[in-house]
Amino acid sequence: MNDGQDTGSGKSIESADQRLVDIVLDERSMVRRNPDVEQERTIAIFDLLEQNFFSPAGDFTGPYRLKLGIAENRLQFAISNEKEEHLRTIELSLMPFRRIVRDYFSVCETYFEAIKVASPAKIEAIDMGRRGLHNDGSDLLRERLAEKIEIDFETARRLFTLICVLHIRG
Template sequence: MASGGDKKARLIDVELDESIGRSTPDVEHERAVAIFDLIEENSFYPVGDAVGGPYRLKLSLVESRLVFAITRENGEEVAIHILSLAPFRRVVKDYFMICESYYQAIRSATPSKIEAIDMGRRGLHNEGSQTLKERLGGKIEVDFDTARRLFTLVCVLHWRG
C-alpha cells in the first residue's frame, strides 16, 4: 500500500479520450482547470501495482461507463478499470442544480442565504466524492482530496455548457 506522501503514488498526466467529446470553450476551460487541479495535488495508486508510478491516466467513455486506463510515466500499461456512472447520476444532477442556485444567489441573495446554499453544494460534492472513493475501492487507492478533484472532473465531463 502506498502512502499519501509517496511521490510515486501520484498522477502526472490526465488525458481525455476523444470518446469524451469536445464542448463549448467555457466547458473546455473548466475541464482544463479540473485536470490541472488534479495533477497539481493528488494521491493515486492502482491497488496491487508493485512497481509504482508516477502514473498517467487516460479517461474515456464507453456505454455510459468511465474507463480509467492507467500507465506508467514511460507508457507501460498498469491497469484498466471501468466504472459505471449510474451511481453518480442523481448526485451530479443535484450538484448542478445547487450550483445554479448558488450562482443566482451570488447576484442577489443575502450573505447568509449564499452561505447556506454553499454548504449544501459542498455537502453534495463531498457525497459524490465519497461515492467515487468507495466505487474505486479495491481498484485505485485515492485520498479524499483526490476523490474530490476526480469528482469535480466527473462533473465537468457531464457538463454540456
C-alpha cells in the same frame, strides 16, 4: 503503512511515486462547454497534478498518467505509466453517480444565479449545500474505487469535479 525510504519530505520514495503526473479527459463525445465549466476543469486538473495520491491495485510502479472518459454508460480510468505504457483500465458503472451529479448540477446552477442577486447569507447556505454534495460524490467515488485504486479525499474531490465535467454535453 509504507516501507519505502524517506525522501526528506516525510513521504517515502514508494508513496511519492503513487501519484498522477498527467490527466487527460477523453472528450470524443463532448461538445464545447462554457467558460465557467472550462475554468473548473482547468483548476481541477491543475490542483490534482499539484498534489494527489493515486495508487492502483496491483504490482505497478508510478507515477501514473490517467485518461478519464465515459463510454457505454461506464466511467473509464485508463491508467498508464510515465512512459505512456498502458497498465490497466478500470470501468465503473455510471448509475450510482447519476443522482448525485444531477443534484450537484442543480445546486451549482442555483448558486451561480444566487451570486448575482442573493444576500451573502443565502449564497453561503447554497454553497454549503454544493460543497456537501461534492463531498458525497467524492466519498462515493472512493467507495466505488475501493480495492481498485486507492485515492485520498482531496484527489477524489478533484476527480469528481472532472467526472461532472464529462457529464456536460452542452
